[in-house]
Amino acid sequence: MTTLSPTHPVRRRPPRRAYSAIPGETPGTSPWRALKSLILLICVVLVLLPFLAIISTSLADTAQVTKAGGYVLWPDNPGFSAYSALLSGGLVAKAMFVSVGITVVGTALSLLSSISLAYGLSRPGSFGHKPILMLLLMSLLFVPGVIPSYLMVKQLGLINSYWSLILPTMINAFNVIVLRSFFMGIPKELIDSARIDGASELSILTRIVLPLSKASVAVIGLFYAVTYWNAFFNALLYINDAAKWPMQMVLRTYVVNNAALSGGQVDVAAGAPLPPAQSLQAAILVLSIVPIVIVYPFLQRHMNKGVMVGAVKG
Amino acid sequence: MTVMKPAMSRRGFLASAAGATAGFTLAGCGDYKPVSARAANAKATLPTYIPYQGVPTSMPATADGVSVGYEHYPANPVKALPDGPPAKGPAIDIMTLIFNPVPPPVDSNVMWQALNKSIGCDLNFEITPVADYPNKFAVTLAGGDLPDAMLMLPPKDNAAATPGMLDALFEDLTPHLSGDNIRDYPYLANIPTASWAPCVLGGGIYGIPMPRPVSGGPVFTRLDLLKKLDVDPNPSSWKEYFQLCKDVTDHKRNQYAMGDPITAFDTTMQMLGGPNKWREEGGKFTFWLETEEAKQAMDAVRRMTKAGVMHPDAYTVTGKVKEWFGTGRLVINPDGAAAWNDYYTTYAPAAKGFDLGYLMPPSWDGGKGTYWSGQSYYGFLIIKKAPKARIKQILRAMNALAAPFGTDSYLLRKYGVRGPDHTMKGADPILTPKGTAEVTLPTTFATDAPFTLYYPVKPEIVKTQYAFQKDAVERLVRNPTEALYSPTNAKKSALLQKTLDDTRKGIMQGRVPLKEWDGVMRNWRKEAGDQIRVEFEKAWETRY
Numbered sequence: 001m002t003t004l005s006p007t008h009p010v011r012r013r014p015p016r017r018a019y020s021a022i023p024g025e026t027p028g029t030s031p032w033r034a035l036k037s038l039i040l041l042i043c044v045v046l047v048l049l050p051f052l053a054i055i056s057t058s059l060a061d062t063a064q065v066t067k068a069g070g071y072v073l074w075p076d077n078p079g080f081s082a083y084s085a086l087l088s089g090g091l092v093a094k095a096m097f098v099s100v101g102i103t104v105v106g107t108a109l110s111l112l113s114s115i116s117l118a119y120g121l122s123r124p125g126s127f128g129h130k131p132i133l134m135l136l137l138m139s140l141l142f143v144p145g146v147i148p149s150y151l152m153v154k155q156l157g158l159i160n161s162y163w164s165l166i167l168p169t170m171i172n173a174f175n176v177i178v179l180r181s182f183f184m185g186i187p188k189e190l191i192d193s194a195r196i197d198g199a200s201e202l203s204i205l206t207r208i209v210l211p212l213s214k215a216s217v218a219v220i221g222l223f224y225a226v227t228y229w230n231a232f233f234n235a236l237l238y239i240n241d242a243a244k245w246p247m248q249m250v251l252r253t254y255v256v257n258n259a260a261l262s263g264g265q266v267d268v269a270a271g272a273p274l275p276p277a278q279s280l281q282a283a284i285l286v287l288s289i290v291p292i293v294i295v296y297p298f299l300q301r302h303m304n305k306g307v308m309v310g311a312v313k314g
Numbered sequence: 315m316t317v318m319k320p321a322m323s324r325r326g327f328l329a330s331a332a333g334a335t336a337g338f339t340l341a342g343c344g345d346y347k348p349v350s351a352r353a354a355n356a357k358a359t360l361p362t363y364i365p366y367q368g369v370p371t372s373m374p375a376t377a378d379g380v381s382v383g384y385e386h387y388p389a390n391p392v393k394a395l396p397d398g399p400p401a402k403g404p405a406i407d408i409m410t411l412i413f414n415p416v417p418p419p420v421d422s423n424v425m426w427q428a429l430n431k432s433i434g435c436d437l438n439f440e441i442t443p444v445a446d447y448p449n450k451f452a453v454t455l456a457g458g459d460l461p462d463a464m465l466m467l468p469p470k471d472n473a474a475a476t477p478g479m480l481d482a483l484f485e486d487l488t489p490h491l492s493g494d495n496i497r498d499y500p501y502l503a504n505i506p507t508a509s510w511a512p513c514v515l516g517g518g519i520y521g522i523p524m525p526r527p528v529s530g531g532p533v534f535t536r537l538d539l540l541k542k543l544d545v546d547p548n549p550s551s552w553k554e555y556f557q558l559c560k561d562v563t564d565h566k567r568n569q570y571a572m573g574d575p576i577t578a579f580d581t582t583m584q585m586l587g588g589p590n591k592w593r594e595e596g597g598k599f600t601f602w603l604e605t606e607e608a609k610q611a612m613d614a615v616r617r618m619t620k621a622g623v624m625h626p627d628a629y630t631v632t633g634k635v636k637e638w639f640g641t642g643r644l645v646i647n648p649d650g651a652a653a654w655n656d657y658y659t660t661y662a663p664a665a666k667g668f669d670l671g672y673l674m675p676p677s678w679d680g681g682k683g684t685y686w687s688g689q690s691y692y693g694f695l696i697i698k699k700a701p702k703a704r705i706k707q708i709l710r711a712m713n714a715l716a717a718p719f720g721t722d723s724y725l726l727r728k729y730g731v732r733g734p735d736h737t738m739k740g741a742d743p744i745l746t747p748k749g750t751a752e753v754t755l756p757t758t759f760a761t762d763a764p765f766t767l768y769y770p771v772k773p774e775i776v777k778t779q780y781a782f783q784k785d786a787v788e789r790l791v792r793n794p795t796e797a798l799y800s801p802t803n804a805k806k807s808a809l810l811q812k813t814l815d816d817t818r819k820g821i822m823q824g825r826v827p828l829k830e831w832d833g834v835m836r837n838w839r840k841e842a843g844d845q846i847r848v849e850f851e852k853a854w855e856t857r858y
Contacts, residue, residue, distance in 0.1 A: 062663060062664040063664045065664075066640070066641050066661065066664040066665060067641075067664075070637075085747075088747065088748075088751060091416065091417075091418050091419070146449065146452075146453055147452065147453055147456045150453040150456065150457050151456065151457060154457045154459060159457075159459070236442065236443075236446050236449070236450060237449070237450065237453055240409070240440040240461075241419075241438075241440070242416045242417075242419065242439075242440075242441045243419035243420075243421075245416070250415075250416055252443055253412060253414070253415045253416045253443050254415050276660075276664075277637065278637075
């Protein structure tokens with residue numbers, strides 16, 4: 001009985017190289033890797049430390065904040081007095097509801113209008129293409145001042161209406177230009193073939209263009225959402241009834257209060273003191289960033305792709 | 315081959331853009347007629363001062379500006395509105411500002427509901443955070459859709475507040491309030507004359523003041539820390555004051571004498587007998603920063619900085635001084651009158667033995683120093699032009715909001731409704747957490763009773779507060795321009811002052827040599843200073 005030797009060559013493992021997790025990174029020696037890890041660890045700590053300080057301060061009691069004379073790194077007796085001071089009376093809770101509503105409705109309308117406009121402007125020869133593009137670019141160059149904007153909103157009868165927080169900022173020219181440049185990069189042949197198959201412009205937009213543009217749309221959506229969430233100035237100008245204020249505006253009164261106390265103008269009767277200013281401010285920061293922190297992980301994948309759009313397109 | 319014409323030529327585009335921009339800009343400007351300094355400062359008969367004497371006290375208000383003081387609230391508050399709600403009628407929209415967190419809305423605010431009921435109409439407060447108020451004021455004026463009444467900050471802080479604008483849009487209240495006419499509104503008559511004087515612009519009374527004590531706020535000291543260090547808290551000259559600052563400074567314990575170079579400068583100026591913003595001598599005006607005293611004060615603060623008695627962040631961080639003082643990082647801190655109670659409320663619960671004193675600035679070489687008066691009003695409430703009956707209704711409502719200490723109306727405004735908003739400690743109301751939130755309704759920034767010394771949590775401090783005010787008014791240096799209007803000052807002083815403050819801080823920090831100050835003042839005079847001076851001199855001549 002003969003033993004057949006294998007006809008195929010034996011695969012040999014390449015010699016083991018130092019492991020590198022980052023593509024393109026040159027392998028290094030152990031001490032060097034340890035040093036790099038240490039540097040990275042320090043960077044991570046430096047990034048996380050302010051977050052920890054803010055969360056800890058928001059939970060710290062008056063005695064500890066007073067003793068520390070500012071921010072604390074770890075609360076000795078954690079409590080929620082700053083959060084209950086902010087959320088008592090239902091005003092912040094209502095303002096949060098208003099903010100969420102404005103952000104959701106505003107972002108949806110902004111995306112709808114920006115996508116429609118950007119798609120129209122990305123198709124050469126569309127109706128009024130050049131004048132509309134010119135008008136759009138003009139809005140980047142000439143920003144209306146506060147008073148003209150106020151007069152416009154007033155003429156439209158939107159004072160004290162939630163629409164005044166959405167309509168004036170519904171279309172951001174920069175975002176439209178970014179979307180337009182992405183749409184223009186979609187191969188013309190794809191759109192032509194869809195058209196030959198009898199697809200309408202709306203079908204082309206919804207079935208061809210948008211599925212290919214998820215990353216850009218996600219990024220622009222996030223930009224709009226963050227803008228609506230953080231906006232307070234329009235509420236300051238257009239909303240006279242404090243009960244209709246969005247959260248950023250209500251929270252601002254706590255921040256302004258702290259700054260203004262040094263003027264000695266507050267004529268408040270004695271009673272239960274508010275939690276320390278730092279705790280309130282820290283709690284305000286936490287409350288303000290929570291929704292964005294919740295939403296961001298779901299969009300991160302698209303965000304990473306989307307932010308490259310502007311980087312590689314001319 | 316056809317050449318496509320552009321939809322719009324380059325020139326056409328630029329012309330349209332320029333036109334649109336000009337249109338927007340003009341739309342934002344009010345075209346109120348300019349008023350000369352003389353006309354703007356024309357006289358009007360001020361309201362007669364009729365002090366309220368319904369609630370007896372051992373610490374009465376005085377004509378020279380000491381505020382009334384009470385250790386306890388009367389067990390049976392006086393009924394302020396015995397004839398029932400005084401301002402029945404349509405709702406009154408009031409646009410004003412707030413320093414505190416915004417109060418709960420009226421439907422969930424029992425204090426606000428009770429206030430509306432007691433006055434007889436709905437008071438709709440349109441509230442804006444203090445830092446944003448000038449913007450809101452300007453756009454509301456430009457929009458033309460005015461509320462019934464709105465707070466107007468003094469013209470020096472508010473370029474939009476011009477006599478022409480007042481004349482065009484707001485009611486001249488002279489027929490209602492001047493002289494004895496104010497007897498129809500007894501609680502407004504209880505507001506001291508000094509607070510009414512700045513409400514006169516263009517020969518008419520255009521507003522109701524939000525009164526503040528003329529004695530201003532003290533130079534606070536942390537008495538508990540001074541006692542621990544066993545140092546004399548009352549220096550009798552600048553030299554002793556400087557030594558005190560050195561004695562209380564302990565870098566190892568992160569403790570410093572002072573934390574704000576501007577207030578340190580002001581304190582030194584008072585020791586030198588320097589002018590309170592302007593000095594008037596025989597109708598001639600001198601700006602405080604162009605005096606020799608100013609240069610000497612800058613040099614003194616520079617020496618303090620060099621000696622290390624100022625907080626290390628004194629020149630770089632703003633808005634933290636109150637907190638540094640409350641937490642014991644600073645031992646001396648000048649602050650507003652209302653801060654006295656605030657400090658105890660905010661910091662005493664967490665700091666064992668927390669105690670406040672005050673330091674009267676001594677004279678530079680020894681003896682009694684001077685003391686600068688505070689601004690006698692915060693701002694004033696202007697009322698939109700309306701039929702006479704409506705104006706009277708609004709004035710009656712404001713009269714109710716000025717009901718003084720000891721009345722049931724004052725109790726409601728400051729402490730809300732008994733039960734939900736406050737509990738009683740003897741005769742004194744103590745706010746509940748709900749009450750603390752509800753009473754931030756900014757009635758005090760519509761109008762208010764004269765400042766009252768009262769602190770139910772620690773009644774014994776009222777005597778000290780009263781003693782301070784008595785001492786302060788005896789050595790008071792007033793600002794002669796407080797009630798005068800200068801168009802150039804209104805337009806340019808804020809910007810110019812910023813430049814002056816930057817250099818002033820540079821000198822006090824030791825970055826800029828003192829000899830540069832003369833050049834800075836020459837520029838100031840050329841830019842606007844001399845014009846402001848002429849306008850104030852004309853205004854003084856017209857008014858006094």
